[in-house]
Amino acid sequence: MTEPHADGTQVPSVPPEILTLRQSIDNIDAALVHLLAERFKFTRRVGELKAQGGLPPADPARDQQQIDRLTGIAEASGLDPAFAEQFREFIVSEVIRHHRSIAEAHQGEAPVLDTYS
Numbered sequence: 001m002t003e004p005h006a007d008g009t010q011v012p013s014v015p016p017e018i019l020t021l022r023q024s025i026d027n028i029d030a031a032l033v034h035l036l037a038e039r040f041k042f043t044r045r046v047g048e049l050k051a052q053g054g055l056p057p058a059d060p061a062r063d064q065q066q067i068d069r070l071t072g073i074a075e076a077s078g079l080d081p082a083f084a085e086q087f088r089e090f091i092v093s094e095v096i097r098h099h100r101s102i103a104e105a106h107q108g109e110a111p112v113l114d115t116y117s
């Protein structure tokens with residue numbers, strides 16, 4: 001079976017199994033967006049606490065912990081570890097950009113003392 005393509009040519013019809021697979025792909029994409037939205041809510045708070053405490057936006061030691069941990073998880077789960085690291089880096093660089101703008105907004109304020117430490 002064929003069906004018309006956007007350019008007017010005929011292309012083979014999409015097999016029903018691909019349509020079913022796309023439903024699961026859509027569910028996973030939705031979950032990823034929800035998970036990222038939650039992650040950015042937490043990192044926004046981290047950015048505020050860092051700005052209040054005078055801490056720098058990036059933490060290379062924490063980055064290295066994440067890389068080591070996620071490399072192991074990627075290897076164990078069959079995901080290309082280089083892709084896992086690109087994905088982490090893509091997200092964390094956006095977080096650092098947010099942290100920088102939060103820090104700019106806090107500039108000039110005295111650091112908040114942490115009475116529990």
Ligand SMILES: O=C(O)C(=O)C[C@]1(C(=O)O)C=C[C@@H](O)C=C1
Nearest residue numbers: 043046058059060062063092095
């Ligand atoms: O854990 C921190 O210190 C954060 O600011 C969060 C986070 C992250 O998004 O996971 C972002 C920047 C740092 O370089 C490390 C980790």
